[in-house]
Amino acid sequence: MEDEVDRLVAAWRRERPDLDVEPLEVLSRVSRLARHLDRARRTAFAEHQLEPWEFDVLTSLRRAGPPYQLSPGQLLTQTLVTSGTMTNRIDRLAKRNLVERLPDPNDRRGVLVRLTAEGRDKADQSLAGLLDQERAILGELSRQQRGELAGLLRQLTAPFDNIP
Amino acid sequence: MEDEVDRLVAAWRRERPDLDVEPLEVLSRVSRLARHLDRARRTAFAEHQLEPWEFDVLTSLRRAGPPYQLSPGQLLTQTLVTSGTMTNRIDRLAKRNLVERLPDPNDRRGVLVRLTAEGRDKADQSLAGLLDQERAILGELSRQQRGELAGLLRQLTAPFDNIP
DNA sequence: CCACGGTCTCTCGACGTCAAGACACTTGAA
DNA sequence: TTCAAGTGTCTTGACGTCGAGAGACCGTGG
Helix, strand or coil, X not given: CCCHHHHHHHHHHHHCCCCCCHHHHHHHHHHHHHHHXXXXXXXXXXXXXXXXXXXXXXXXXXXXXXXXXXXXXXXXXXXXXXXXXXHHHHHHHXXXXXXXXXXXXXXXXXXXXXXXXXXXXXXHHHHHHHHXXXXXXXXXXXXXXXXXXXXXXXXXXXXXXXXX | CCCHHHHHHHHHHHHCCCCCCHHHHHHHHHHHHHHHHHHHHHHHHHCXXXXXXXXXXXXXXXXXXXXXXXXXXXXXXXXXXXXXXXXXXXXXXXXXXXXXXXXXXXXXXXXXEEECHHHHHHHHHHHHHHHHHHHHHHHHCCHHHHHHHHHHHHHHHHHHHHCC
16 A cells, blocks of 8 residues: 555655655654644644644543642653743633643742642543543554554654753 | 554453454554544644644745645645634734735635645754754664655555545 | 743734635547 | 636744743852
8 A cells, every 4th residue: 555655765766866765754654643643633632622722631630640740840841841831821821720830949939830629530531532532543453463553653753852 | 562552452452352353563653653643642732832733844845836826625635624724823823924825816716725834844943953953763663664654554555545 | 039031821923724615628438 | 718726935923942041049169
């Protein structure tokens, strides 16, 4: 089965035979697949009246375990957005009563963001829905292939996640 | 080497041992890696005074081969953006004299977007830079591993690229 | 005890994207 | 020929993100 990247690579080989475009076979697929996933997630979350960005923040807090609170800075590294964006996100989630902002008792510059009961429910419900959808997408692959894929991707993400 | 997704999955297994979160091992890595790549591309293109979205459009036209022209609709499917976004992109690229808009001789609703000589140069220069950067990122993997990874990713992208 | 660089969060303005709809044109069937 | 449905592009308004910088606070070294 051919995909858009196969066509893209073939076109480059025709137009620029002097270049080695092999890296695109991997990384263009990563970028394009991520865009497809974004769209699929958006429609999946719509059932729960949730935007993808809301899911990202709520589930980061949910994963932290009781008492379900993290600093904005910790949320930054998990969600890969800038600080201005995170401030905005927390504002909107607080307005919807899904999270609340508390002063950090150990650092008066800091703030802690805590999940409300309502926010926790939303996180739990939408996670189940997301996993169902992702299982369907991965249905193409055998269990072993999924394992291989995860391992290869880890080798690429690890440098980004550990060095900076 | 551990990455952020390993930590994420471990946290879910602790907090929600009732759920099978294995799909995240693959798809969360895809999404996160794509964000890292976006950032890396942004800084790489800055040397050429080019934004990632400009690169996407210019190289789509470049790949088309002489006379380097495509309809906005064809550009949509290649870049995975909406039509309103593409109109806006073409406007800005035209203002920078990197592309020009021509009436489609075969369809009076239609428009053709053509690369200017300047636009073609930009595309060629920035592609070489991108490939260098991507090769560095993929340096972690052997040639054979890159091939496996590309093949597995193709299985996931093909349904998105062919069905809709 | 003070000073200073580092850290944390927030503010602000500019920008790019999206979704939905408007409009003009095309196509195929009656 | 005519008309209705389909197609291709553009317009509009709302929204989310980014980057740079400000302000408050921490902590180490002198």
